[in-house]
Amino acid sequence: MRGSRRQTIVDVAQRAGVSKSTAARALSNAPEISPATRDKVLAAARALGYERNHLAVGMRSGRSGMLGLVIPDIANPFWAEVARGAQDRAADAGASLLVFSSDWDHDREARHLQALRQARVEGVIINPVADSFDDLHRFGLPFVLIGSSAERFPDTSSVGSDITQAVRLGLDYLLSMGHRRPWLMLGPRWRIARARFLRAVNDHCLERDVDPASLPIEDGEYTVEGGHAAMTRILERDKSPHICVFAANDLMALGAMMAARDAGLNCPEQVSVLGFDGIPGGAFSWPGLTTIEKPARALGRRAVESLVDEIAGRADHSRIYLPCRLIERGSLADLSDAAVGSRQSERV
Amino acid sequence: MRGSRRQTIVDVAQRAGVSKSTAARALSNAPEISPATRDKVLAAARALGYERNHLAVGMRSGRSGMLGLVIPDIANPFWAEVARGAQDRAADAGASLLVFSSDWDHDREARHLQALRQARVEGVIINPVADSFDDLHRFGLPFVLIGSSAERFPDTSSVGSDITQAVRLGLDYLLSMGHRRPWLMLGPRWRIARARFLRAVNDHCLERDVDPASLPIEDGEYTVEGGHAAMTRILERDKSPHICVFAANDLMALGAMMAARDAGLNCPEQVSVLGFDGIPGGAFSWPGLTTIEKPARALGRRAVESLVDEIAGRADHSRIYLPCRLIERGSLADLSDAAVGSRQSERV
């Protein structure tokens, strides 16, 4: 059977004894057809093992049934989760997903966008490289932004995690654990996410009547090495008996924990670390990394939903911010009065 | 310009003053065209911002420029790396990749294969769910197997990691570190990978003149919890002063380390663990997980290369096994005579 020509809709029509128009109507369950002939056509299709040619459908109808996803790196666990969510949701909608990794590189991003346009995808979900604003507008296809760079682009739908809520969650948790003056370990100054994180911190400080300037800051790359280096600098400058760090990224947080251990300090006894992302690797460190988890999979799902709306013309240009979740694992000491009190009472 | 009709090849032809056949020849750089007219056409295409419609190309020529990738889970770090490699190589070949996750589920796999057929992909790279052998043969498209189930399918190209070499590497390393009788922590009996791992162990034992039956075995699920449970059982049965475990999977290995810690044992002082996979999370445990890394990204790349050959009719049905690599991090104690001797001499 390997060499036999592929069955087309005219084969189905012939076998069912109808015209190809009627066959097409039956196969795309259009309303203007009698149930009897519809069944006849469907039976013929099943008997022949007919499979609709999506290329031809896409060409004639303009709907290719394909969506594009352009993210920094599919091998990054966070983005892999996003891709998984998008993929699942796309499959539910009967669409396929073309996935591309940009590596934070303009040229790669541009090439991928061109490939997607040529493939005639119906829309694209993209986490754009920093300042490729113009390219996106020239793009001429429905698109939805995903991730942290949403707010730089007005009048476009976007899906991201709720940094404000996440930072509030984190700082309130730190306060409740008795850490009143945590170090903020942030990313490089040119990254958009940094400013957004910092703004959320400021807003929250004002709400809580705290002076934002009182929180010390240390910068580093968004990597384990960057976190290690930043933590080393912190330990040089801060000789407090207990040091608390709120890292803007789990990899940095893990690097910070390693740096503390290298300096002979124990976590969480002498050093407390709070991460941000929720990567799976955080569960394997010792102690496990307490962190704020971004809803990566849900992000991917919602992005597809927004994109489908956008394609359908229901372009509400909505900005969706999904809430984050605290995962307590053990990298944070409880220095609250309650905890200290109970410990003292135990000693008594 | 958003509403302007998309440019087609006839627009390009008109602007260049040639027929659309000639324009097509220029754009698909066919040989039978003079350099002068070719340049003219290309200039016109550039000026109009023409982009070739791949749907139409695929429909007419049969070459859609798309490849399929069906893996268990794109959110799994190992498979994400594979996907990344495949994606990069496909992009180099001018192809796009449709990625699907099967979740080790027959129905999902079947649905995805159908979607890929309907999308008219030129070929598929697949890590098939255990016994879906027949489905694959009925598939009627070029395909390449990736991962551990290769050898169950005769006469098909496959790309996988070299388990035999990996096991030899691991066991020889364990021997060199003085671990002569490691526990083997294997996956569930119904998994194909288990049998393959065990066979490699047997072969190597015969080479080294060791009785394979002398190596104790404990089974568990391929997860952190599975490894934890298996390790707990091992610790109940084995009261040796130092216990060594060779896990068939990094997640199990990490679970084993956690179980040892829960039992009050130190790694690597009292417990040595060797993993297998090379997932990024292994770098964050304490101590870092010493493991054998599978060349995930290269696997993806080679799979695409094999698939391209397969599609081109150069079907050599090659089986490719890529070598694995040892990553030393610290979860293994050196109990070799040399190490013990030097330690004793230090004491003197």
Add this chain to the structure above:
DNA sequence: TCCATTTCCGGGAACGTTACCGGGAAATCC
């Protein structure tokens, strides 16, 4: 019974590209 309406179906034209065939002009050969 007759006209109007609805229901259902067939015929043909697209969609944008490449494959194939044939032909004119230039180049080459004896």
Add this chain to the structure above:
DNA sequence: GGATTTCCCGGTAACGTTCCCGGAAATGGA
């Protein structure tokens, strides 16, 4: 210089589907 080849190029027919239009049959109401 005529015959033959080579080199380019244009015209036309596909590829498989959906969309639009018109018409036949069935249905409804007076």
